[in-house]
Amino acid sequence: MKKKILVTGGTGYIGSHTAVELIEDGSEVIIIDNLTNSEAGVATRIGQITGTTPELAVLDICDREKLSEFFHDHPGISGIIHFAAYKAVGESVRKPLEYYRNNIQTTVNLLEGMKTFRIPGFVFSSSCTVYGQPARLPVSEDSPLQPAASPYGNTKRICEEIIRDTIAADPNLRGISLRYFNPIGAHPSALIGELPRGVPENLVPFITQTAFGLRDELKVFGNDYDTPDGSCIRDYLHVVDLAKAHVTAINRLVEGRNKSGYETFNLGTGTGVSVLEAISSFERATGLKLKYRITDRRPGDIEKIWADPSLANRELGWKTNISLDESMRTAWEWEKFIRKSN
Ligand code: NAD
Ligand code: WQD
Numbered sequence: 001m002k003k004k005i006l007v008t009g010g011t012g013y014i015g016s017h018t019a020v021e022l023i024e025d026g027s028e029v030i031i032i033d034n035l036t037n038s039e040a041g042v043a044t045r046i047g048q049i050t051g052t053t054p055e056l057a058v059l060d061i062c063d064r065e066k067l068s069e070f071f072h073d074h075p076g077i078s079g080i081i082h083f084a085a086y087k088a089v090g091e092s093v094r095k096p097l098e099y100y101r102n103n104i105q106t107t108v109n110l111l112e113g114m115k116t117f118r119i120p121g122f123v124f125s126s127s128c129t130v131y132g133q134p135a136r137l138p139v140s141e142d143s144p145l146q147p148a149a150s151p152y153g154n155t156k157r158i159c160e161e162i163i164r165d166t167i168a169a170d171p172n173l174r175g176i177s178l179r180y181f182n183p184i185g186a187h188p189s190a191l192i193g194e195l196p197r198g199v200p201e202n203l204v205p206f207i208t209q210t211a212f213g214l215r216d217e218l219k220v221f222g223n224d225y226d227t228p229d230g231s232c233i234r235d236y237l238h239v240v241d242l243a244k245a246h247v248t249a250i251n252r253l254v255e256g257r258n259k260s261g262y263e264t265f266n267l268g269t270g271t272g273v274s275v276l277e278a279i280s281s282f283e284r285a286t287g288l289k290l291k292y293r294i295t296d297r298r299p300g301d302i303e304k305i306w307a308d309p310s311l312a313n314r315e316l317g318w319k320t321n322i323s324l325d326e327s328m329r330t331a332w333e334w335e336k337f338i339r340k341s342n
Helices: 013-024 041-050 064-073 089-094 096-117 151-168 203-212 239-254 275-286 310-316 324-341
Strands: 004-008 028-033 055-058 079-082 121-127 174-180 182-184 218-221 236-238 262-267 292-295
Touching: 004 013, 013 028, 013 041, 013 239, 064 096, 079 096, 079 239, 089 096, 089 151, 096 121, 096 151, 121 151, 121 239, 151 174, 151 262, 174 239, 182 203, 182 239, 182 324, 203 218, 203 275, 203 324, 218 275, 236 239, 236 324, 239 262, 239 310, 262 310, 275 324
Parallel strands: 004 028, 004 079, 028 055, 079 121, 121 174, 174 262, 182 236, 218 292
Antiparallel strands: none
């Protein structure tokens, strides 16, 4: 029988790519999204890629009653992958309560739903932001967590703790938190990808928008860091690689292959890339010249971080396969697709 997997935030960037991989793995996917940061048409485009359009329930997961009705109407769900959240770091500093309410309440409501409706598996979208600036690199899962630099980051840390405590109290529940490093790129079909609203905060959407002419130039935030070329270092992984990790994680839980009730995994390539190297990769992959300028550091930026993904390699049998250049190429194809369709 097909596994029935609930994907919250499934019309969003990472959720939509994960829905594609789940369907291609043979699961039935049901999406809940309130479309605050995505469009209903994404479900149709998932259908164009896979041949199966997932059911989309448009509702706010903060609404406990509506969520409960949803679970009543959809028996037999064996796992939840919880992507739905607000994710803009800068906005979270300006609107902390909106972030705490949305990101924490959605998680609590879903965990309650799991208990009530006997859904065993829960996969949570966490972030490398929980590590702050680690003392040792690459960063492994047992590195000490640092006080969060933003309300957004704090919601990830708090949610991880809520999930851990909930699972510790109930032997029927199993969960995995996946700590993503920097997801970039888009599906090779260029039918789904990241849809930043307004001016992007993240590097790669800013690069593609600049190349398209929507922005005058990319500002490189600092070249005086203690790194080989002076710009900050991150671990950029392709969103399709990231999506595949969710398939292995939810299958591990649903099939009861987890080693303990609650597990955490880093998801990254294991390689650090500087901002200037990322720009070179974009130029190489697309043949375009990017207009950029070195400016002051961005307040609160981490100097350098990259993952030790060996636990995920070993336990999930997962590793990244898609190169940085290919990631940049797909990001660019996606940028052109959205501009054409808008
Ligand atoms: P996204 O904004 O593209 O997708 C999130 C989706 O959740 C959106 O479609 C939005 O409409 C929906 N949503 C938000 N609140 C909701 C609610 N209350 N009820 C129903 N739907 C709701 O974001 P993304 O980049 O795909 O990120 C997915 C998850 O991964 C988030 O939890 C994010 O914090 C986490 N994450 C993202 C990154 C990244 O760089 N993109 C890195 C680390 C972690
Ligand atoms: C990458 C690098 C910038 C824009 C964010 C979130 C974090 C987590 C991961 C979700 C940095 C530089 C950027 C620009 C630049 N997300 N940059 N010019 O900093 O790793 O963090 O994504 O959980 O919580 O904060 O990613 O894409 O913002 O920046 O020079 O216009 O690019 O300084 O070195 P970051 P990012």
